[in-house]
Amino acid sequence: MKRTLGVCYYPEHWPETQWAEDAARMAALGLTWVRIGEFAWSRMEPTPGTYDWAWLDRAIQTLGDHGLKVVLGTPTATPPRWMLDRHPDMLALDKDGKPRGFGSRRHYCFSHLGYRAECAKIVSAMAERYGKNPHVAAWQTDNEYACHATTLSYSNAAKSAFRNWLAQKYQSPDALNRAWGNVFWSMEYSDWSDIGLPNLTVTEPNPSHVMDFRRFASDEVVSFNRLQTDIIRKHSPAPIAHNYMGAVTEFDHFATGADLDIASWDSYPLGFLSDRIPAPADHKLRFVRQGDPDFQAFHHDLYRAVGRGRWWIMEQQPGPVNWAPYNPDPLPGMARLWAWEAFAHGAEAVCYFRWRQAPFAQEQMHAGLLRPDSAPAQAFGEAEQVARELAKMPDVGTAQAHVALIFDYASDWAWEIQPQGRSFSYFWLVFHIYKGLRRLGLNVDILPSDTADLSAYKLVLAPGLFTLSEPLKAALAAHQGTAILGPRTNSKTENFAIPVPLPPNLPGLDAKVIRVESLPPDVPVPLAEGGNLLHWREKLEATATVTEMAEDGWPALVSSGRLHYLAGWPDDQALTRILHRACAAEGVETDPLPEGLRRRDTATHRFLFNYNPVPAEWGGVAIPPAGVHWTEL
Amino acid sequence: MKRTLGVCYYPEHWPETQWAEDAARMAALGLTWVRIGEFAWSRMEPTPGTYDWAWLDRAIQTLGDHGLKVVLGTPTATPPRWMLDRHPDMLALDKDGKPRGFGSRRHYCFSHLGYRAECAKIVSAMAERYGKNPHVAAWQTDNEYACHATTLSYSNAAKSAFRNWLAQKYQSPDALNRAWGNVFWSMEYSDWSDIGLPNLTVTEPNPSHVMDFRRFASDEVVSFNRLQTDIIRKHSPAPIAHNYMGAVTEFDHFATGADLDIASWDSYPLGFLSDRIPAPADHKLRFVRQGDPDFQAFHHDLYRAVGRGRWWIMEQQPGPVNWAPYNPDPLPGMARLWAWEAFAHGAEAVCYFRWRQAPFAQEQMHAGLLRPDSAPAQAFGEAEQVARELAKMPDVGTAQAHVALIFDYASDWAWEIQPQGRSFSYFWLVFHIYKGLRRLGLNVDILPSDTADLSAYKLVLAPGLFTLSEPLKAALAAHQGTAILGPRTNSKTENFAIPVPLPPNLPGLDAKVIRVESLPPDVPVPLAEGGNLLHWREKLEATATVTEMAEDGWPALVSSGRLHYLAGWPDDQALTRILHRACAAEGVETDPLPEGLRRRDTATHRFLFNYNPVPAEWGGVAIPPAGVHWTEL
Amino acid sequence: MKRTLGVCYYPEHWPETQWAEDAARMAALGLTWVRIGEFAWSRMEPTPGTYDWAWLDRAIQTLGDHGLKVVLGTPTATPPRWMLDRHPDMLALDKDGKPRGFGSRRHYCFSHLGYRAECAKIVSAMAERYGKNPHVAAWQTDNEYACHATTLSYSNAAKSAFRNWLAQKYQSPDALNRAWGNVFWSMEYSDWSDIGLPNLTVTEPNPSHVMDFRRFASDEVVSFNRLQTDIIRKHSPAPIAHNYMGAVTEFDHFATGADLDIASWDSYPLGFLSDRIPAPADHKLRFVRQGDPDFQAFHHDLYRAVGRGRWWIMEQQPGPVNWAPYNPDPLPGMARLWAWEAFAHGAEAVCYFRWRQAPFAQEQMHAGLLRPDSAPAQAFGEAEQVARELAKMPDVGTAQAHVALIFDYASDWAWEIQPQGRSFSYFWLVFHIYKGLRRLGLNVDILPSDTADLSAYKLVLAPGLFTLSEPLKAALAAHQGTAILGPRTNSKTENFAIPVPLPPNLPGLDAKVIRVESLPPDVPVPLAEGGNLLHWREKLEATATVTEMAEDGWPALVSSGRLHYLAGWPDDQALTRILHRACAAEGVETDPLPEGLRRRDTATHRFLFNYNPVPAEWGGVAIPPAGVHWTEL
Numbered sequence A, B, C: 001m002k003r004t005l006g007v008c009y010y011p012e013h014w015p016e017t018q019w020a021e022d023a024a025r026m027a028a029l030g031l032t033w034v035r036i037g038e039f040a041w042s043r044m045e046p047t048p049g050t051y052d053w054a055w056l057d058r059a060i061q062t063l064g065d066h067g068l069k070v071v072l073g074t075p076t077a078t079p080p081r082w083m084l085d086r087h088p089d090m091l092a093l094d095k096d097g098k099p100r101g102f103g104s105r106r107h108y109c110f111s112h113l114g115y116r117a118e119c120a121k122i123v124s125a126m127a128e129r130y131g132k133n134p135h136v137a138a139w140q141t142d143n144e145y146a147c148h149a150t151t152l153s154y155s156n157a158a159k160s161a162f163r164n165w166l167a168q169k170y171q172s173p174d175a176l177n178r179a180w181g182n183v184f185w186s187m188e189y190s191d192w193s194d195i196g197l198p199n200l201t202v203t204e205p206n207p208s209h210v211m212d213f214r215r216f217a218s219d220e221v222v223s224f225n226r227l228q229t230d231i232i233r234k235h236s237p238a239p240i241a242h243n244y245m246g247a248v249t250e251f252d253h254f255a256t257g258a259d260l261d262i263a264s265w266d267s268y269p270l271g272f273l274s275d276r277i278p279a280p281a282d283h284k285l286r287f288v289r290q291g292d293p294d295f296q297a298f299h300h301d302l303y304r305a306v307g308r309g310r311w312w313i314m315e316q317q318p319g320p321v322n323w324a325p326y327n328p329d330p331l332p333g334m335a336r337l338w339a340w341e342a343f344a345h346g347a348e349a350v351c352y353f354r355w356r357q358a359p360f361a362q363e364q365m366h367a368g369l370l371r372p373d374s375a376p377a378q379a380f381g382e383a384e385q386v387a388r389e390l391a392k393m394p395d396v397g398t399a400q401a402h403v404a405l406i407f408d409y410a411s412d413w414a415w416e417i418q419p420q421g422r423s424f425s426y427f428w429l430v431f432h433i434y435k436g437l438r439r440l441g442l443n444v445d446i447l448p449s450d451t452a453d454l455s456a457y458k459l460v461l462a463p464g465l466f467t468l469s470e471p472l473k474a475a476l477a478a479h480q481g482t483a484i485l486g487p488r489t490n491s492k493t494e495n496f497a498i499p500v501p502l503p504p505n506l507p508g509l510d511a512k513v514i515r516v517e518s519l520p521p522d523v524p525v526p527l528a529e530g531g532n533l534l535h536w537r538e539k540l541e542a543t544a545t546v547t548e549m550a551e552d553g554w555p556a557l558v559s560s561g562r563l564h565y566l567a568g569w570p571d572d573q574a575l576t577r578i579l580h581r582a583c584a585a586e587g588v589e590t591d592p593l594p595e596g597l598r599r600r601d602t603a604t605h606r607f608l609f610n611y612n613p614v615p616a617e618w619g620g621v622a623i624p625p626a627g628v629h630w631t632e633l
């Protein structure tokens, strides 16, 4: 499959007279895909039950006439104002019980059955009308599930659905009481209708209660999405995608991914560096106009797994955005670098967001490929360059990685519920390990936590996994290679209790976590060979070999053959040493890279990406700031 | 007109037996004015419809008997408890929908018609009774509109009034939808009753929606105030004032000012330095007992404009206050310095707040001219000194400034709604420019954004103006002098959209802002000649002359003749250079002042104010800490 | 009375088959006490009115059979879910008006009469059944009143009870209006039903209003507690305790203490250092695994006063806890040190919390004496050592201190209501003075603010006392010794007004506070002899001798014979000098201690506690980290 480019477009924002010229310019630029429709419900169904498809018919036709393929989005992220008259209680409620109202987007509760029925209706109407349209070559469901923290709702609809979910799972309140340990503070329930949502409690609610609520909420996203995919598949052979976000873990993307053909994500490297990456100030400063050198790659690898190999960038930042705390202008070249990095990680398509900067409403300060006056913006020329370069490159092709890293959404919920120390985060722990691997120049595959076969990998890492699934346990047992587990791996039962025997309880590795401590960021635990544990450390009672020792005499890494357990959060120095040794032991070649330079091999090429604002040297090659370099393998 | 002193007094707080002695001491101190009445509703109308004027009659008589003139305040900032029984829904609601209840002050929604009727009744009763009273020489409406962030209300009364306001403005929902760009996220309305207030949305609401809500809310203050001035004018020839606050921009003070005769403000230099001025720690430390050296002057100049030349200090900080995060004791001399600075900027009167420190209720830790035990407090002697000094000085007289600075309330709303970067603030940008001018020793006139004649000024600055009004555009075109506009000037349409052609779209200056970036405070954009742009920078496509260049090659200041556009927020060094050159070009003499020393010329005198805690030298004169120095011109 | 050890145990959490073994191990460890029952309401009364005592009978019997004494807790901190069906409005409301719901603990409003009746019923049932049980040797009411900020409720039940309380106190609304100064902002009430709770006001409510609400809320805790003690005493001769917390001042512990036989508290040194002690970063770092060296001692001395000599530790931290921002592992030895320090301060018993770490529900990460797998945890061996050491030591015995420090809950409410400066806190001021005394090696007695006899003390300190009570005033007048009062002492009337004559108004000391200033932490007021006042300083008009002078010439300490008034918050250097001189003057021997080393004399022994992570030297003795050293006196 050829690597392709695309763009997001909103015909309803522009006079129809402009459509043909826009389409012609898109085609001339070398774009293949145009995503449309995902916020246009008020134009598709201006009043309840009355559809207006004519404009959309013409828009699709115009794009198709210019050889463009349409990704058609369902508009369910933006129910029109009339929806509230029909379903006043469809709004999600926030943790404080306040409604999250009309006037922006994503103002719905996933559990509201009336709203689900409305979604089914509009999706059916779209799928029936466009399912066989030759220009509609892909679908997108809704838009950025969970964006603006919209997964969790404390509405009556959610409460009622949660009770049903619990009744299905536990069958009796007594079973639930036992599973959750509700005896603890007289929290026992005698009836399903006793059970509330875990908000507005005096102090923290039972973590088992919250964990089930998080699972339920994730399941609601999955079934909401499946409602749409089931309908679309009835009418259309085109593949279906959803556009995920960065560092969003509110629902299990692997579970929604199972119902989709393609995973896609919306990549805003500068916005994300500004608004969600917890990096030190000097790091944020150095990469302020380029983005974090690993954040994009991490999500490329994650969504490649979520899409079972098929993934896109559905929205690529083209210039300054409007929504982060600070919105700098990308260094010239970054809009090209980001696209090439995605392709190097196996993307089938990269779509820039958006075609023309909209001069009105919420995102008027969000750059596009065109300026509001239709002149080309900075990214236009960079996209053009990518299009030219793509023409000479081979098809999509991903190299087999030797290293696997397990990522598990439920574990992020678990440690968000019970961090035990303010600076512990599952997501950022996994990302920290990923960064350590990337600094060594390694290709990494990210795998879900129910992976049943690890035979392709020489090195497997599974930090912070709440519970080891049965398939993964078996795969680890059968694995011929090095595995590094911990910290916190397998430290809870499915019901969110501490298992006895004590964790990690790994077959073949005699070690017990007898005590943990969470630490302020300025309290390191020094290791005998240099570096430290930070944020988190565990005290182990173990007969396994002590491979790394803390200066205070407690084990930091214990090993039994090729199975290792890491008793804390290693800093960069300690992490690099541990990973280096593991790679050496398995014969995995490493290539320590200078700051801000990153490497990725495809099946045919080796790519280098310079995220620095200054030139970088590597293997005798000088790579300019924001530069991309590739050589055939 | 003679410069005068006054004081705020609450006869209802003290035994009637004390009034005569108080009045005698006020007169002996040299005071002219006594403001009374503004919180006494529960004593004027103890039960609904039953008035008790006897005590107020006697209080006014007692003061008048001692030769004092009364400023009589309407008590509408403090509706009594019984008001809530009559109008339970008169409370404003905060952004979260919570009522802002009884128990302090300003607990009303400006849009509540029932409350407006009650205000009309009490004001009518007062105006009828005291309109011709020979001792009532001025009026004050309400007290500190907007104080405690009370302009915006999310009540039903406000919602209903907002819908009417929108219907008047747009005439049809379709016109509103087009003006706001509501197609963007399916936010289109089909009926006025669809439209809500822009709170409690999932993510940010449409900025056009918020902008109209802010305009509406400001208009509500204006009409609430006009309701009172219309009534008072029917019965009284005395001038009417309102007492504004510092750094409060929630409503358009020029618009309320148009219905008033005098602008006055409540000047709390130490409170404001502590609670609202975003200065670095070393600045706050140096001026902790003196206040920011420019904050008072800025407001003097602003309110002189709001009052069309006539302005007062209605409340002058006399000692420590009670309401700021920290409440230090002013350096001895500051209560005199602040008064003299006000007079140098053209104040007609300076009234200290308050006569005697009240030992009870919310402000018991707020100093007065007297201590709670009636002994003179620190400021008493300083006021006495000012009174003696005033006797020998000429009448109120303001020198014509050569420099004008435009200030626009709506622009502050606009950039609060859409800062685009966390550290961008219109108010503090304008204040930053003002400080730059003051450091050069310049007199500055502040002008509203609809100014139609700039012919008196050699140098005009208009930073950050959301939209250039037609009168100002014409005035700038006709202006024979230097004008420096930008950053962000004229970058939005009235409807809060990006205009095409792109901004600043200034006749005679070919320059387009093609991209902007907001920057964290630690990311400067260095300029070729030294100094930096901070917080904000714009990238220009321009054929105009590049007068200042960033080190990265983008223009920082472009010029066409005497019209300049500034493409960012200059730091002190860059700002001083730019202003210095502009003054030199226009033959405006500058006098760079040492830190904390400030100068102001009146029609007849040159004043110097030493805000430092240490002596300052200037032109061979040594000025002590908190010292005031004047020479005849 | 012999010093004893104990533990908290939850038979309902474990299979009954395990009870006997647990009891045997407790006895073998040397424990005397087992606290049970305090969260088990859902097991005692599974459905309304139906009791199940059988399991509790057997649990008590099993413990008793092993020679253990039971402390039986009433379960009123955890009403079961069915309670809400019976009393839906029993929940407390938070300051925003949101209900504080079911799902954790302490979800009740102290003022709800229906809930009080339910509490009376369950306590009666328990007292009747177990009042004469030979193994029930003590009682505990409820659990940790005020924990999770649960004293203040803004419910309808609270509002109604508050109105009654006010009516009792003031007899007429007019009297209340006068007492509160409600004329100030037209806040006058004409009927009790006009009066609301002091939340949700536009700006700060009247401090007199809040002060009465705080007194009322404290009284509600007292009467809630008395309801239980009255019932228990009818049926049981055993002493009654309540377990207080650290740095909790929401209610007057002296008042609840008057109805109890024993004061006890829950001592979590590492949790408290992490979550509530406002210490600088280097201090938090040094003591991260030991706790603040004075925080425990302060509470020991405070609760010894609250218990009129009889006090316990009801819950002693044994290892890492789960609830603080960071939860480190205590240094080995601390679980022993903390116990010994308690005994040195006069504790009768120290009970570790808890026996076995519960692997489920909210506190699953809270260590116990046993691990979840029943193996001994770190503290097990340390408790064992303490048990062995206790056997050889004499009975409980407290040395008479020469120094008294007054502590007053109402003063903490007062300065929380009106700090006047962000960094002023009564609690931390008193603690700061306490630390200064401890650094000098002094035994300190803490006394309530209505103490009528000071004759036992050579030195008395009373910083920050809102109002001097009549008994204390008389005791001070009669006192033959040194007294240091101030800052802020006696600066308000009972009604929360500034008294005239001005404070401190101390007989025999001519000094008036004519002005105060609150200061940011980086604005010191240097003293002539070194050191500074911080946070707070007062300007005095005084004829009394100036003993300490600020560099700016204002008095810092004024004295008349042995009566001193301190006009600010002294830093460590100034405080040490002042205390040193006072001790010298009174012939109180001081012993300045190195950092982290603390000393306490009992009637028979001198104890030294090394809170440092490194060895400490004292008097030629080397004390290891976490070491305890004692010598006979």
Ligand SMILES: [Zn+2]
Pocket (backbone or CB within 6 Å): A144, A266, A315
């Ligand atoms: Zn997006």
Ligand SMILES: [Zn+2]
Pocket (backbone or CB within 6 Å): B144, B266, B315
């Ligand atoms: Zn005021």
Ligand SMILES: [Zn+2]
Pocket (backbone or CB within 6 Å): C144, C266, C315
């Ligand atoms: Zn506890």
